[in-house]
């Protein structure tokens with residue numbers, strides 16, 4: 202497989218606590234659907250980047266910054282496809298693909314970025330700090346790692362209610378250094394909760410490289426300390442992520458407890474659209490850009506005769522048209538009435554003048 206020069210062989214340090222990932226065949230339908238989601242996410246976030254780079258501070262279209270998953274979308278796509286619609290997905294700030302998979306439209310995502318009345322947070326919060334009600338996505342809060350504890354609670358709830366649903370949480374390698382992640386792994390393993398921990402190791406936590414965050418190379422070895430089956434996967438390979446997540450979901454659903462998946466990837470853009478990431482060595486960016494998950498999956502599909510350049514051009518045009526319409530529609534949504542600020546905040550509503 203491509204990229205081995207910058208990837209270690211998976212599973213070599215975890216035995217006997219390796220997550221067993223069967224070579225599950227993937228159908229043409231599923232592979233093409235995953236590619237479509239990958240491309241939709243890429244083009245949507247390219248649009249966010251474009252808007253942020255070109256808007257004026259006096260009349261911004263988007264409030265604040267964009268936080269993009271560009272180059273690491275495969276993790277969100279693979280995980281989203283491995284779950285049933287009513288399994289819980291506690292997302293990181295780079296999981297727009299999972300939101301789209303669970304039914305968020307481009308228009309709604311733009312409302313959220315614009316903080317307007319019709320957004321999932323009704324304008325109270327912006328960018329990726331949200332979840333659309335009814336989608337079994339956990340509302341994202343800014344505190345790194347907290348989503349994992351929420352997912353743990355949801356996994357516990359499934360045990361308590363005797364359902365076969367599972368909870369999956371994604372988080373960065375920076376977040377992985379937080380105590381709450383270790384406590385969550387320990388608790389999930391002790392009580393064999395139906396929980397999947399997914400580290401999106403994109404090598405940088407803002408400007409801090411992974412080698413200045415931890416002394417270990419594969420974060421997945423931490424699974425062994427808690428008796429959690431773990432594996433390392435190529436986070437730019439959508440199908441590899443999907444297969445590993447599918448294996449972990451199957452264990453959790455069968456009552457066999459939590460798993461840990463470390464997805465090796467790279468944050469090829471800045472931390473946010475405001476950040477040119479000049480602190481990242483140019484050759485590191487170049488090496489990972491050459492392993493673009495969109496290009497990699499398209500190549501696999503074309504090799505199998507499931508995809509073509511013509512289909513690709515047509516899909517891109519279709520998504521582009523949908524985006525143009527979404528930008529127009531979202532541009533007409535009004536900002537929230539300031540009196541709405543305290544609605545849905547307190548259990549006993551506060552009267553507003």
Ligand SMILES: Cc1ncc(C[n+]2csc(CCOP(=O)(O)OP(=O)(O)O)c2C)c(N)n1
Pocket residue numbers: 295343344345372373374375376377403405406407468472
């Ligand atoms: C508890 C906490 N500390 C610090 C921050 C500020 N902060 C926001 S994102 C971020 C980097 C997170 O890195 P990582 O978890 O690797 O995710 P990535 O942004 O690389 O996807 C930091 C330090 C925060 N939001 N929460």
